[in-house]
Amino acid sequence: xxxxxLSLHPLAEAANAALAKDSPVxxxxxxxxxxxxxxxxxxxxxxxxxxxxxxxxANASIGIATENGAPMHLSCVHxxxxxxxxxxxxxxxxxxxKPDLRQAWAKKQREETPxxxxxxxxxxxxxxxxxxxxxxxxxxxxxPGDEALSSDLMWENYNLSWETRLGARISTYAFFDSxxxxxxxxxxxxxxxxxxxxxxxxxxxxxxxxxGYTPTKAEAGAIVNALTAAAxxxxxxVVVSDDAYYGMFFxxxxxxxxxxxxxxxxxxxxxxxxVDGATKxxxxxxxxxxxxxxxxxxxxxxxxxxxxxxxxxxxxxxxSNVTQPGQSIVLKALSDPDFxxxxxxxVALLKARAAVTAKECRKSEFADAWDVxxxxxxxxxxxxxxxxxxxxxxxxxxxxHGVGAIALxxxxxxxxxxxxxxxxxxxxxxxxxxxxxxxxxx
Numbered sequence: 001x002x003x004x005x006l007s008l009h010p011l012a013e014a015a016n017a018a019l020a021k022d023s024p025v026x027x028x029x030x031x032x033x034x035x036x037x038x039x040x041x042x043x044x045x046x047x048x049x050x051x052x053x054x055x056x057x058a059n060a061s062i063g064i065a066t067e068n069g070a071p072m073h074l075s076c077v078h079x080x081x082x083x084x085x086x087x088x089x090x091x092x093x094x095x096x097x098k099p100d101l102r103q104a105w106a107k108k109q110r111e112e113t114p115x116x117x118x119x120x121x122x123x124x125x126x127x128x129x130x131x132x133x134x135x136x137x138x139x140x141x142x143x144p145g146d147e148a149l150s151s152d153l154m155w156e157n158y159n160l161s162w163e164t165r166l167g168a169r170i171s172t173y174a175f176f177d178s179x180x181x182x183x184x185x186x187x188x189x190x191x192x193x194x195x196x197x198x199x200x201x202x203x204x205x206x207x208x209x210x211x212g213y214t215p216t217k218a219e220a221g222a223i224v225n226a227l228t229a230a231a232x233x234x235x236x237x238v239v240v241s242d243d244a245y246y247g248m249f250f251x252x253x254x255x256x257x258x259x260x261x262x263x264x265x266x267x268x269x270x271x272x273x274x275v276d277g278a279t280k281x282x283x284x285x286x287x288x289x290x291x292x293x294x295x296x297x298x299x300x301x302x303x304x305x306x307x308x309x310x311x312x313x314x315x316x317x318x319x320s321n322v323t324q325p326g327q328s329i330v331l332k333a334l335s336d337p338d339f340x341x342x343x344x345x346x347v348a349l350l351k352a353r354a355a356v357t358a359k360e361c362r363k364s365e366f367a368d369a370w371d372v373x374x375x376x377x378x379x380x381x382x383x384x385x386x387x388x389x390x391x392x393x394x395x396x397x398x399x400x401h402g403v404g405a406i407a408l409x410x411x412x413x414x415x416x417x418x419x420x421x422x423x424x425x426x427x428x429x430x431x432x433x434x435x436x437x438x439x440x441x442x
Contacts, residue, residue, distance in 0.1 A: 011038035097126025115261035121295035151175035207378030220255035231267035264295025379418035
């Protein structure tokens with residue numbers, strides 16, 4: 001029995017027509033869901049937004065309660081907020097996100113990405129942090145059976161969101177070369193070559209979770225060149241820069257720009273997508289405010305508007321809008337003259353922990369227990385344990401030493417130095433070595 005085809009809403013047809021005119025490639029990259037979606041421009045939210053501007057006598061359009069000219073609220077709730085007005089806390093935010101926050105984040109992105117220059121990209125759409133941003137990528141571009149490419153060292157939510165939830169399939173390449181000296185550009189280039197001429201979603205996560213590695217400037221250039229060459233050879237690419245840990249760079253050799261800046265203007269067959277947010281950058285994990293931004297060579301305002309509308313439509317359909325107080329807090333932080341100084345202080349603290357970690361984990365006395373994956377950024381580092389499985393080591397480490405770590409695959413043990421004091425770090429590796437040897441039986 002065949003599934004009946006759903007007729008497209010006129011607004012979806014209009015958005016698709018704009019994409020077909022300005023970039024047939026982008027239209028072809030969309031999933032069936034992505035093609036169906038639109039933002040209800042004359043729906044409740046749009047009508048309420050229009051009423052907010054024009055209803056000078058009375059506004060009976062929006063589904064909130066008001067009192068004394070402000071959103072109604074309880075004092076037992078309001079007492080926990082300081083420095084935010086009731087409208088900045090309790091009112092609904094637009095599905096696209098607060099306009100002033102979107103503008104502020106776009107300005108921040110350009111300041112931090114000189115390679116982007118004046119190249120036009122979309123206005124960032126506000127997401128419920130990074131996980132939601134990656135889910136939106138899947139909704140827009142992945143049908144069941146479609147392929148996504150990631151390194152073998154990746155965050156498990158890629159699998160959960162894109163494979164389990166959407167039925168796509170993730171293929172992997174070896175993130176590091178065999179000698180563990182750096183990014184495996186050979187494996188990456190080969191993986192692209194094997195899929196030449198096909199549609200492919202490519203995930204780039206730097207600083208990488210779980211390894212804590214950011215490519216060097218030379219490696220980053222090679223990655224951009226490989227993707228551009230694949231696009232020139234006929235591959236149709238959605239390249240996702242998962243910049244969750246952006247800014248946590250501890251080595252001068254690291255590439256300190258998001259690759260989005262170069263990828264956004266690389267080739268008409270390559271749609272660059274930047275997924276980032278305040279979660280780690282502003283150290284507000286529970287506030288849940290992120291962003292998704294699109295860029296492509298020869299991108300037009302109409303093309304970007306269509307992608308923003310489809311993204312906002314998906315947000316409207318699932319969560320309506322992202323937390324208003326969270327967005328207000330992030331906006332105020334970005335506007336604070338002390339923001340950059342405070343942020344730099346926290347990054348320096350993480351850098352100091354990373355330096356202690358680098359010294360301790362590479363001590364010669366631990367050479368029998370593991371190899372160390374390169375790390376130079378982010379929150380984490382990974383050990384490749386020898387002669388045992390990582391899960392057995394994790395359990396031993398937890399049960400016998402009271403030390404928590406994360407087992408990934410058969411041999412990778414992830415250590416989050418971000419949540420360790422410098423004084424704790426030596427003991428963690430001493431305990432980890434003891435756990436490896438105990439599991440191994442020596």
